[in-house]
Amino acid sequence: MKKPRLVVVGNGMAGIRTLEELLKLVPDMYDITVFGAEPHPNYNRILLSPVLAGEQAFEDIVLNPLEWYADNGIRLHLGKQVVRIDRVHRKVVADDGTEAEYDRLLLATGSMPFILPIPGKDLQGVIGYRDIHDTQAMIEAARVKKHAVVIGGGLLGLEAANGLKLRGMDVTVVHLAGWLLERQLDPVAAQLLQKSLAERGLGFRLNTSTTEIIGNDAGEAVGVRFSDGTELPADLVVMAVGIRPNATLAQEAGIHCDRGVVVNDTLQTYDPRVYAVGECANHRGIAYGLVAPLFEQAKICANHLAQYGIGIYKGSVSSTKLKVTGIDLFSAGNFMGGEGCEDIVLSDPAGGVYKRLVVQGDRLVGACLYGDTEDGGWYLKLLKDATPIDDRRDQLIFGETALGEAGTSGQSRAATMADGDEVCGCNGVCKGTIVKAISEQGLFTVDEVKKQTKAASSCGSCTGLVEQILMNCLGSNFQETPKTKAVCGCTSHTHAEVRQAIREHRLLSHAQAYAFMEWRTPNGCATCRPAINYYLVSTWPHEAVDDPQSRLVNERVHANIQKDGTYSVVPQMKGGVTNPSELRRIADVADKFAIPMVKVTGGQRIDLLGVKKEDLVEVWKDLGMKSGHAYGKSIRTVKTCVGSEFCRFGTQNSTQMGIDLETMLANMWSPHKVKLAVSGCPRNCAESGIKDVGIIAVDSGWEIHVGGNGGIKTEVARFLCKVRNADEVKEYTGAFLQLYREEAYYLDRTVHYIERVGLDYVKQRVVEDATNRRALFERLLYALEGLPDPWAERIAGSRRREYEPLRIDARLVAVEG
Amino acid sequence: MARHTGWIRICVLDDIPALGARVLAQDGGTDIALFRTADDRVFAVADRCPHKGGPLSQGLVAGDTVTCPLHNWTIGLESGEACAPDVGCVRRYPVRMEGDEVWLSMAAPA
Numbered sequence: 004m005k006k007p008r009l010v011v012v013g014n015g016m017a018g019i020r021t022l023e024e025l026l027k028l029v030p031d032m033y034d035i036t037v038f039g040a041e042p043h044p045n046y047n048r049i050l051l052s053p054v055l056a057g058e059q060a061f062e063d064i065v066l067n068p069l070e071w072y073a074d075n076g077i078r079l080h081l082g083k084q085v086v087r088i089d090r091v092h093r094k095v096v097a098d099d100g101t102e103a104e105y106d107r108l109l110l111a112t113g114s115m116p117f118i119l120p121i122p123g124k125d126l127q128g129v130i131g132y133r134d135i136h137d138t139q140a141m142i143e144a145a146r147v148k149k150h151a152v153v154i155g156g157g158l159l160g161l162e163a164a165n166g167l168k169l170r171g172m173d174v175t176v177v178h179l180a181g182w183l184l185e186r187q188l189d190p191v192a193a194q195l196l197q198k199s200l201a202e203r204g205l206g207f208r209l210n211t212s213t214t215e216i217i218g219n220d221a222g223e224a225v226g227v228r229f230s231d232g233t234e235l236p237a238d239l240v241v242m243a244v245g246i247r248p249n250a251t252l253a254q255e256a257g258i259h260c261d262r263g264v265v266v267n268d269t270l271q272t273y274d275p276r277v278y279a280v281g282e283c284a285n286h287r288g289i290a291y292g293l294v295a296p297l298f299e300q301a302k303i304c305a306n307h308l309a310q311y312g313i314g315i316y317k318g319s320v321s322s323t324k325l326k327v328t329g330i331d332l333f334s335a336g337n338f339m340g341g342e343g344c345e346d347i348v349l350s351d352p353a354g355g356v357y358k359r360l361v362v363q364g365d366r367l368v369g370a371c372l373y374g375d376t377e378d379g380g381w382y383l384k385l386l387k388d389a390t391p392i393d394d395r396r397d398q399l400i401f402g403e404t405a406l407g408e409a410g411t412s413g414q415s416r417a418a419t420m421a422d423g424d425e426v427c428g429c430n431g432v433c434k435g436t437i438v439k440a441i442s443e444q445g446l447f448t449v450d451e452v453k454k455q456t457k458a459a460s461s462c463g464s465c466t467g468l469v470e471q472i473l474m475n476c477l478g479s480n481f482q483e484t485p486k487t488k489a490v491c492g493c494t495s496h497t498h499a500e501v502r503q504a505i506r507e508h509r510l511l512s513h514a515q516a517y518a519f520m521e522w523r524t525p526n527g528c529a530t531c532r533p534a535i536n537y538y539l540v541s542t543w544p545h546e547a548v549d550d551p552q553s554r555l556v557n558e559r560v561h562a563n564i565q566k567d568g569t570y571s572v573v574p575q576m577k578g579g580v581t582n583p584s585e586l587r588r589i590a591d592v593a594d595k596f597a598i599p600m601v602k603v604t605g606g607q608r609i610d611l612l613g614v615k616k617e618d619l620v621e622v623w624k625d626l627g628m629k630s631g632h633a634y635g636k637s638i639r640t641v642k643t644c645v646g647s648e649f650c651r652f653g654t655q656n657s658t659q660m661g662i663d664l665e666t667m668l669a670n671m672w673s674p675h676k677v678k679l680a681v682s683g684c685p686r687n688c689a690e691s692g693i694k695d696v697g698i699i700a701v702d703s704g705w706e707i708h709v710g711g712n713g714g715i716k717t718e719v720a721r722f723l724c725k726v727r728n729a730d731e732v733k734e735y736t737g738a739f740l741q742l743y744r745e746e747a748y749y750l751d752r753t754v755h756y757i758e759r760v761g762l763d764y765v766k767q768r769v770v771e772d773a774t775n776r777r778a779l780f781e782r783l784l785y786a787l788e789g790l791p792d793p794w795a796e797r798i799a800g801s802r803r804r805e806y807e808p809l810r811i812d813a814r815l816v817a818v819e820g
Numbered sequence: 821m822a823r824h825t826g827w828i829r830i831c832v833l834d835d836i837p838a839l840g841a842r843v844l845a846q847d848g849g850t851d852i853a854l855f856r857t858a859d860d861r862v863f864a865v866a867d868r869c870p871h872k873g874g875p876l877s878q879g880l881v882a883g884d885t886v887t888c889p890l891h892n893w894t895i896g897l898e899s900g901e902a903c904a905p906d907v908g909c910v911r912r913y914p915v916r917m918e919g920d921e922v923w924l925s926m927a928a929p930a
């Protein structure tokens with residue numbers, strides 16, 4: 004039987020989301036055709052602002068690549084605008100004559116920027132802000148033009164203005180109302196916003212209407228004139244004064260329209276074969292201009308198209324945010340209050356924080372937050388659910404945590420959210436859904452949560468919240484492997500089980516490990532392979548196979564990959580000590596290879612950044628220095644201070660101690676990176692307090708501290724013991740690190756390891772049990788014995804081809820006619 | 821032996837490490853990454869991650885996917901497509917084996 008035909012007009016966010024929802028319900032029901040006036044597949048229109056600001060590229064914001072259409076058997080007509088609906092013959096006609104017959108028609112034509120009907124509106128250089136074409140036009144303009152005037156101080160206008168400013172233009176925002184974002188903010192909040200935008204260099208003309216755009220003989224805009232007669236130079240004018248639902252097509256076809264295509268609660272128009280969703284639709288008198296309501300519409304419309312007939316759309320309460328990096332504002336509901344309403348206000352202009360809640364009776368009806376928007380989601384929920392707030396009224400303004408409702412006051416916001424609370428406004432995803440996905444499907448990255456739940460996949464402003472939820476579910480190292488869970492999707496074994504199997508069954512290679520533990524994939528994945536590799540080489544030094552293909556790029560090529568695909572080179576500089584000859588060689592190398600940046604690192608040594616991969620081996624050779632392992636899960640640096648040799652407070656030679664330790668630990672692989680520091684006295688200039696092993700000299704010897712971390716979450720190192728001399732420092736340090744190397748799970752720093760086993764256990768193994776300490780220390784020295792400096796090996800020619808690109812030899816091109 | 825216009829001999833299989841990659845430099849254009857799987861299949865795609873242009877050739881190869889070294893997008897080598905949740909697609913080039921020789925066609929994407 005022939006499938007019914009569904010034609011979609013408008014290849015944008017609402018139309019395609021409807022198709023996605025539909026395909027989820029009934030993958031094969033319709034023969035689908037899509038018309039899109041733009042020459043691109045569906046992209047995330049919301050993210051045009053980050054594209055304009057230079058934070059993302061167009062490729063980053065494509066939602067459905069062409070393959071998606073093909074895979075779902077959708078006929079796609081790109082760059083074709085539908086110009087007529089023939090309701091009698093049930094077909095649509097595009098501007099190039101293409102026709103498509105339908106049994107059901109979905110209109111998703113979005114909206115158009117409203118262009119002020121003033122003289123000069125058609126001049127070159129006057130544009131709206133709607134699609135990627137407009138965005139590219141602005142990016143182009145910013146390259147060659149200087150003065151931009153943005154008409155309209157709403158969300159779109161401000162995002163445009165911010166982007167143009169970041170691209171180097173001189174920008175003035177002209178706004179008719181007395182304050183910015185008058186539909187989202189009250190005057191006080193708007194003033195705070197204006198102040199921080201002005202600090203970024205934006206100019207403002209409020210209470211001002213534009214009467215004319217002035218052009219030159221070539222028909223290009225050169226300025227704007229205002230109602231008070233004043234003028235501003237402008238070679239780019241962006242009109243962002245509002246949008247109009249794009250309903251012409253429907254109207255001309257005789258479908259009832261009134262500020263949009265009028266639809267009922269099932270998103271059906273007055274023609275029962277025709278549906279409409281998105282910004283072109285008018286539902287109960289409202290045409291929405293944000294994605295969250297459109298996605299709700301899409302879901303319900305799909306349900307009816309699938310002939311399930313369940314669900315009615317009752318309209319949405321939505322909230323808004325401004326996507327200007329570094330500025331937080333939130334508003335929802337009736338934030339201006341009015342008769343019968345009371346305001347609760349918290350205002351700290353100096354601190355840049357302002358909150359206003361509008362209460363009517365015992366309900367919250369509006370909220371407007373600036374500077375601290377953490378509780379926005381919570382207020383939105385109180386508002387949507389019309390929760391009575393009498394009992395907490397005096398605490399309301401301080402936010403959810405202040406209430407201590409869940410008995411967890413003081414913790415992060417994610418912890419206090421209830422399962423039913425919404426995290427992602429765009430896609431309507433609640434905390435409970437995310438938590439469930441994390442625990443049931445073993446997710447541990449934001450990306451995985453995005454994939455499984457769609458949370459954080461649209462405007463991205465809830466990414467932080469999603470991270471917090473992950474963190475709460477997985478402990479403090481949420482990005483790392485969840486320790487009690489399976490290593491990854493390739494196996495159901497935990498890290499502990501894998502370590503144990505490798506040790507007890509003397510597994511010496513990846514193949515053996517995967518076979519013995521019945522891995523589900525033939526050769527693991529990017530998560531488990533590096534972990535297995537570490538477990539193999541640390542458990543069976545000199546015996547297990549160290550597989551370069553199972554190391555991530557940095558450890559494979561012995562340099563740190565940069566965002567543009569070049570590498571950084573950090574030579575070893577033990578204890579932070581160098582000499583004129585090394586410095587001269589560094590300088591020569593930087594000159595010879597035109598190295599774009601030479602930087603002193605936070606680890607007391609020098610970084611050569613932006614080296615091409617093909618040059619690495621030559622750079623190392625010319626440097627004549629050893630690898631600093633700045634790229635590895637390995638020993639990094641031993642920072643030192645000047646110590647007793649020079650410093651008037653120094654009690655021991657901390658510099659030499661550091662050099663000795665770095666010498667001893669050279670080339671050591673470890674579960675995560677390992678950093679040490681040695682300070683000459685408790686003033687602690689080498690920052691020993693936040694190192695994996697921090698040593699502090701005192702008059703009578705050396706104190707050893709372990710488990711410090713200066714990174715993502717700063718942790719102060721804890722006192723392990725005090726020793727008398729340098730040899731003991733080496734033995735205790737070595738023993739502790741070997742214990743960590745043998746027992747920690749891959750990607751655990753020392754602090755995480757100690758958290759798991761307890762400091763007492765570590766003390767017992769390293770401090771109290773001398774025999775065990777010496778055994779550990781010996782095992783470390785054995786593992787390190789004879790380990791080559793990887794740079795020297797590469798200079799000598801090993802794994803050359805890793806660094807050499809293939810080139811096509813012209814003679815080998817065989818051409819056959 | 822007859823060969824189609826546009827097929828070029830690139831290297832022999834052993835020039836590419838198993839579960840690894842080599843870069844085919846393209847002066848003035850996007851480099852091409854050649855991957856070899858554990859079972860000796862060879863794939864070629866543009867050496868530019870659809871996310872932010874990371875060099876896919878530097879990624880970790882597992883099964884018939886590669887994980888980008890910059891932000892861990894995983895790309896299917898056969899389809900050129902990013903695995904969910906990521907969306908994006910990288911250009912593929914047809915590869916043909918002649919004995920142990922690797923031949924590639926740059927005429928049209930596969």
Ligand code: SRM
Pocket residue numbers: 563564565566571573602603604605606607608609610633639640676678693694711712713714715716752
């Ligand atoms: C070069 C350097 C910054 C600088 O210019 O000063 C640096 C650069 C990077 N750090 Fe760092 N870190 C540098 C000192 C530090 C320090 C300070 C220190 O070592 O005293 C810290 C805090 C101390 C600590 O680790 O406890 C630090 C904490 C981190 C972290 C967080 C680690 C954690 O466990 O919380 C990461 C992320 C990671 O390792 O997963 C990181 C990761 C990175 C990476 C490797 C990011 C990456 O994966 O590409 C950066 C490489 C940039 C590049 O493109 O080459 N970097 N990083 C410093 C190199 C020091 C050196 O000589 O080896």
Ligand SMILES: Cc1cc2nc3c(=O)[nH]c(=O)nc-3n(C[C@H](O)[C@H](O)[C@H](O)COP(=O)(O)OP(=O)(O)OC[C@H]3O[C@@H](n4cnc5c(N)ncnc54)[C@H](O)[C@@H]3O)c2cc1C
Pocket residue numbers: 012013014015016017018038039040041048049050051052083084085086111112113114132133134159249252280281282283291292293294295297324326462
């Ligand atoms: C710069 C910018 C920033 C934004 N920021 C946010 C934000 O932070 N949060 C938020 O919630 N929303 C934001 N929005 C709004 C959001 O993008 C829109 O609400 C959403 O895209 C509307 O979806 P839609 O499918 O109705 O329309 P669109 O996504 O505009 O899709 C309509 C498509 O139909 C095509 N079309 C129209 N007529 C025809 C025809 N006759 N034939 C063929 N094709 C046709 C159009 O070319 C267009 O591609 C922003 C919008 C812009 C422009």
Ligand code: SF4
Pocket residue numbers: none
């Ligand atoms: S703090 Fe470290 S990881 Fe972050 S940008 Fe700087 S160098 Fe990179």
Ligand code: FES
Pocket residue numbers: 869870871872873874888889890891892893
């Ligand atoms: S560039 Fe490849 S994952 Fe970001």
